[in-house]
Amino acid sequence: MIDLYTWTTPNGRKVSIMLEEVGLPYEAHAVDITKDEQFDPAFLKISPNNKIPAIVDHDNGIAMMESGAILLYLADKTGQLVPSDEKARWQAIEWLMWQMGGAGPFLGQVHHFVRFNKGKSAYAEERYLTEARRLYGVLDRRLADHEYLAGDYSIADIATWPWISRFEWQTIDMNAYPNVKRWYTAIAGRPAVERGYAVPMTAGGVPMP
Numbered sequence: 001m002i003d004l005y006t007w008t009t010p011n012g013r014k015v016s017i018m019l020e021e022v023g024l025p026y027e028a029h030a031v032d033i034t035k036d037e038q039f040d041p042a043f044l045k046i047s048p049n050n051k052i053p054a055i056v057d058h059d060n061g062i063a064m065m066e067s068g069a070i071l072l073y074l075a076d077k078t079g080q081l082v083p084s085d086e087k088a089r090w091q092a093i094e095w096l097m098w099q100m101g102g103a104g105p106f107l108g109q110v111h112h113f114v115r116f117n118k119g120k121s122a123y124a125e126e127r128y129l130t131e132a133r134r135l136y137g138v139l140d141r142r143l144a145d146h147e148y149l150a151g152d153y154s155i156a157d158i159a160t161w162p163w164i165s166r167f168e169w170q171t172i173d174m175n176a177y178p179n180v181k182r183w184y185t186a187i188a189g190r191p192a193v194e195r196g197y198a199v200p201m202t203a204g205g206v207p208m209p
């Protein structure tokens with residue numbers, strides 16, 4: 001049994017979607033980051049960076065923070081959703097790192113400045129919206145000749161998709177990125193994605209472009 005500590009955010013949903021996809025039994029625990037529950041000393045023992053998501057795997061006692069590491073761990077544990085072929089495996093890890101180091105942090109800044117603090121800094125809004133559009137362009141070009149980011153549907157897609165599901169917060173018109181729209185819609189239709197999106201509780205259905 002795995003304990004998942006999470007909230008209704010893109011980083012949290014990556015892990016619940018992964019757990020639903022691989023079919024491992026887990027129990028979700030809500031850590032309400034709007035009430036600072038991520039600073040609870042008991043949670044800090046599992047996630048010293050005071051952020052969700054985090055897991056505890058009771059099979060072996062491993063506790064882990066950082067969504068990218070958790071996705072790799074669950075793929076390794078189950079042998080699912082990361083290619084075994086060497087080249088494809090590294091491509092999946094490459095796009096996973098693209099999400100962790102680029103798409104996640106920069107789209108997160110769009111949420112902060114454009115969605116929640118509009119009007120406080122025109123410079124930051126412009127800077128992060130420009131970067132968001134650039135990232136959507138990168139994704140669209142990759143998906144023009146690849147059905148998924150790296151070979152078959154993988155942890156690279158599971159890491160990236162929940163961030164794209166916030167396209168409305170990011171003021172992105174997905175019609176301008178037709179390959180992203182095709183990829184996003186296909187993944188949204190997966191039953192495991194629908195279930196994982198509603199963990200630890202429903203906060204509206206999956207947004208559709």
Ligand SMILES: N[C@@H](CCC(=O)N[C@@H](CS)C(=O)NCC(=O)O)C(=O)O
Pocket residue numbers: 009010011012033038050051052053065066067068
């Ligand atoms: N690099 C981390 C980022 C995690 C993260 O930013 N989590 C946010 C929610 S999406 C959080 O817990 N924020 C609470 C805080 O910053 O205090 C990961 O991918 O797991």
